Amino acid sequence: MKNLYTSDLTKSTYDAIIIGSGVGGLTTAVCLAKSGKKVLVLEKHYAIGGFTHTFKRKKFEWDVGAHYIGQVNNPTSLIRKAFDYITNSKLQWDDMGDIYDQAIIEGETYNFKKGLQNQIDQMIAYFPNDEQAIFKTNHSRSIK
Ligand SMILES: Cc1cc2nc3c(=O)[nH]c(=O)nc-3n(C[C@H](O)[C@H](O)[C@H](O)COP(=O)(O)OP(=O)(O)OC[C@H]3O[C@@H](n4cnc5c(N)ncnc54)[C@H](O)[C@@H]3O)c2cc1C
Incomplete structure (x- = not known):
């Protein structure tokens, strides 16, 4: 795989460097950023999201991993509160x-x-x- 990272990234300093942009890495990054930390997220794949991203072949679309999440219909559940927090309540659920x-x-x-x-x-x-x-x-x- 070609090296997509550039040396420019080393010219800044960061409070935290997160390896991987899956839901775990991005959740951690958002929480740190919301508390005022400067965060760098590094991803080796060409698409961010880890097992949450999708891809298309012709007219079909696939989820590579997560395709449903439990408990998010309950606005008081921990997982729903976490998603609301990290997405500023912008993520909609079906x-x-x-x-x-x-x-x-x-x-x-x-x-x-x-x-x-x-x-x-x-x-x-x-x-x-x-x-x-x-x-x-x-x-x-x-x-x-
Ligand atoms: C087929 C499948 C179906 C699933 N279905 C569901 C579901 O329906 N509901 C549900 O809740 N969960 C589901 N899961 C589980 C869920 O997708 C995962 O638990 C969750 O996405 C993991 O998130 P993560 O951030 O820990 O890791 P990942 O999503 O794996 O993200 C890790 C990221 O780190 C990157 N990375 C790794 N090493 C490096 C490196 N050295 N440098 C830079 N980047 C790196 C990877 O490219 C990747 O993007 C499913 C999983 C699979 C495999």
């Missing part, structure tokens, strides 16, 4: 609908339903013999 994902395994379709209890009920309907394990796994989490 509802994924009642079925937010599907797994197709050996021709069988498994729907992933919005809402923890809905998802537990759905998984138990698919795998009735594993009810105890599904229940135990989900109730040991602290998702509200």
